[in-house]
Amino acid sequence: MHYLANPARFVRVTSRITPFLAFFTPLVFALGLYLSFWASPPDYQQGESVRIMYIHVPSAWMALSVYCLVGLASAALLIWRHPLAGIAAEAASPLGMMFTLLALISGSLWGKPMWGTFWVWDARLTSFLLLFFLYAGHWVLLHAFEDRERAGRAASALAIVGLINVPIIKFSVDWWNTLHQPASLLRWQGPAIDPAFLWPLGIMALAFHLYFFLLFFWRIKIRLLSAKENRVALS
Amino acid sequence: MNAFLDAYGIYVLPVYGLAALLMGFTAFRTWRELRRKEDPDKK
Numbered sequence: 513m514h515y516l517a518n519p520a521r522f523v524r525v526t527s528r529i530t531p532f533l534a535f536f537t538p539l540v541f542a543l544g545l546y547l548s549f550w551a552s553p554p555d556y557q558q559g560e561s562v563r564i565m566y567i568h569v570p571s572a573w574m575a576l577s578v579y580c581l582v583g584l585a586s587a588a589l590l591i592w593r594h595p596l597a598g599i600a601a602e603a604a605s606p607l608g609m610m611f612t613l614l615a616l617i618s619g620s621l622w623g624k625p626m627w628g629t630f631w632v633w634d635a636r637l638t639s640f641l642l643l644f645f646l647y648a649g650h651w652v653l654l655h656a657f658e659d660r661e662r663a664g665r666a667a668s669a670l671a672i673v674g675l676i677n678v679p680i681i682k683f684s685v686d687w688w689n690t691l692h693q694p695a696s697l698l699r700w701q702g703p704a705i706d707p708a709f710l711w712p713l714g715i716m717a718l719a720f721h722l723y724f725f726l727l728f729f730w731r732i733k734i735r736l737l738s739a740k741e742n743r744v745a746l747s
Numbered sequence: 748m749n750a751f752l753d754a755y756g757i758y759v760l761p762v763y764g765l766a767a768l769l770m771g772f773t774a775f776r777t778w779r780e781l782r783r784k785e786d787p788d789k790k
Contacts, residue, residue, distance in 0.1 A: 545763075559756075560756055560759055561756065561758055561759060563759050563763075564758065564759055564762045567763060567766045568762070571766070607773070610769055610770070610773055613769070614765065614766055614769055614770075617762075617765060618762045618765070618766070621758045621761060621762050622758065622762070624758060625756070625758050723770060726774075727773065727774060727777050730777050730778065731777060733781060733784075734777070734780055734781050734784050737781075737785065738784065741784070
């Protein structure tokens with residue numbers, strides 16, 4: 513990790529990785545879409561609506577894991593004051609917000625045919641909406657101050673406090689009575705769904721991860737190039 | 748076309764469409780911004 517903490521080295525390493533990510537991301541998405549739409553069966557209870565899962569679940573996973581990344585990078589910024597940590601948090605946060613929005617809307621569109629309603633104020637949905645507001649708050653704080661260092665510190669503090677929401681989201685379906693179903697994949701007893709649904713879900717999850725890392729590295733590079741431009745303009 | 752819409756309903760396709768729009772637009776904007784930063788002459 514320390515090896516990559518040097519911005520120039522980070523750009524050098526990620527510049528070698530991004531062409532592969534840019535090549536494989538659309539391919540894995542194409543395979544995932546083929547499996548999601550044509551190679552997987554409809555569910556015996558949900559019918560074709562089950563195909564929403566292949567977008568909803570990976571985007572919800574990404575929303576949570578990207579928030580953990582933002583929280584950890586924010587902690588690194590506050591503890592070690594490493595500028596690359598701040599840039600990483602700033603680069604990841606809008607992507608996480610996009611995944612959260614996608615998970616909320618796809619969940620809502622899945623809820624209507626399954627539950628008969630687009631929205632309920634149950635613990636899982638409410639805590640996930642709070643995650644969206646945490647991302648939005650992080651973004652607002654990053655742009656609320658002219659002093660970028662101060663903005664980074666304020667946004668980092670919010671991101672770290674917001675980490676408490678991650679286990680609440682994960683375990684909300686176990687701790688409270690929710691309309692949202694309990695975990696059916698990430699559980700001690702193993703996945704509760706059939707492999708016919710697991711494969712498309714796994715491939716789509718891989719595609720979402722590749723997509724995230726591609727854009728994450730691109731965004732970091734943009735920030736570093738902007739910082740370089742500003743230094744040249746000032747000198 | 749009708750068979751396709753009947754099969755995938757009014758909920759499945761909007762989800763995939765929204766995902767494609769959101770993720771595609773974000774990727775395109777990021778890629779374009781990176782290109783401009785890497786080569787300012789292309790502005």
